Amino acid sequence: MLDFLLLIVGFAFLVKGADFFVDGASSIADHLKVPAIVIGLTIVAFGTSAPEAAVSITAGISGSNAIAVGNVVGSNIFNLLIVLGASAALKTVKVQKRIIDFDLPVMIVGGLLLCLFCYTGNVVSRIEGAILFVLILAYVGYTVITSLKSRHSIEVNEPKFNVPMSVAVSIIGLALIIFGGQWVVDSATSIARSFGLSETLIGLTIISVGTSLPELVTSVVAARKGQSDIALGNVIGSNIFNILFIIGLSSMVNPIEIAPVIFTDLIFMMVIFIQTLVISMKQKCFNKKAGITMLVLFAIYLTYIIIRN
Template sequence: MTSTVQIIIGFILLIAGGEGLVRGASSIALRLGIPSIVVGLTIMALGTSAPELAVSIKASMSGNPEIAMGNIIGSNIFNILFILGLSSLIIPLKINLSIIKKEIPFLIFITFLFYGFLWDQKLAKYEAVFLIGLCISYTYLLVKNALKETKGKELNEGVKPSLLINSILILVGLVSVIYGAKFLVLGTSEVARSLGVSETIIGLTIVACGTSLPEVIASVMAAIRGKGDLAIGNVVGSNLYNILAIGGVSGVVTESALVVSNELVRIDFPVMLGATIICYPLFRSDRTLTRPEGVILVILFISYLSFRYSIS
């Protein structure tokens, strides 16, 4: 199978899977009385981060830490600057107050913590285990609070199709985006290697953008359908799980500490940190991510890519 065919198949699976994912997740949220923001922060975020998890684990176990860590950092930059920017260009995104008060401050804290762990250019085993523990605790508290908020509320039985059908839509959607990302990454990576691009750049750009395409499709589809909470929640949740779950697991599966380059720590991590911090003032302004702000985010991402390739 040629790289071109792999790329085409990847796009088809991603688009179809993203549509099913958004339809199923939003319908289940409405039917069960669960806020769509919680569904976006958990089900969609975990599901669309599966490609990053698979790639980073494989890279860590095969002795390619630059791809593993570059994938995490590059994906988080891509998610905030490109996906949120693109989604807000389709329709201005209304920001849930919970995102501003809870999730964004927590994401900023986690990003600073991760930066501190990697300042010495390695992620120790105990640090990786700590990240996984935080991931489990965060997910538990999020779901617990959501169930507490919906306790006593009647299920919306009038929402169709059924819970079973929506669950199948989510499952098929997740499988589609995972395999779609796999085909796309295989195809684009083959092209990149033929052009002599370094492993670090492949991890930061080709692999990161490729594995983040499920987030692109899911968030864009959510924006098109007017589900801004799902679009925002998907990106914020994915970035949290990229650091906590993927970073943690990648550090655990290596034989020793996960070693990363000085280049990633001194150049790319500050960009990820800056992109994360900028979300707070943007989200607080009228609690809406506007089209002009979306344009700025996309321009920042293109500028970062241009700079990164110029110094590689």
């Protein structure tokens, strides 16, 4: 009964936390006079990737960070097919020119580098990790500088909160998301074990989905509020952060050994990355049809990895 109670409370925290986080983040964007997409690509994306970062970096410190690549690859696939798919199924998500010209190519280059590092020697070394880490610093630096240069030419809305309240609401929202997500994962895992489900199946489903719950609820709530820039920026920014920051820092702490089974998933991730760019270039948006197609594709992929394992 306690597990079921924690599951309900956890989901409530996730939903309300996402509501606070989106409101606070959009208010910060209005105060800074920068596009909401920039906040989505940085503050929101990095914040919602905190669970993946915690899992991977902690594993790296303990010397068992082989989980890091699988965690990142699974999270990136989930972000695009489920998070973006669910958001688009609810409301059309428009794609800005900046995303097509810069952020999606950065995500693809990061993915290609990860594939290269994994395929050459079956390990991500400290030097390769440092390369990824330098790239995330350059990406964030470029994003901040370009947004500040264009801030005076951007029309923004009246901020919903004052500056201290905007920051406070964002922090409270993020805290609720992280705690709620952890409670959902822990309680769902306990319930699944009580029904006799295997550890492998639990890891592939509940844990991998659980660490991506912040991205899911934040983007879905943002899409429903009409903040499609935050919804899309969260997804793309999280994927860039996952590859460049999490893998980079984890492998700098301790080189990551790559399990051969992950190669198929890496290829699938890159196919999804390129598909996302193609749809963005052709349609300039993700509509309901594209969203449902992405959800179905994830169901097929999930079925495959369950059968494989």
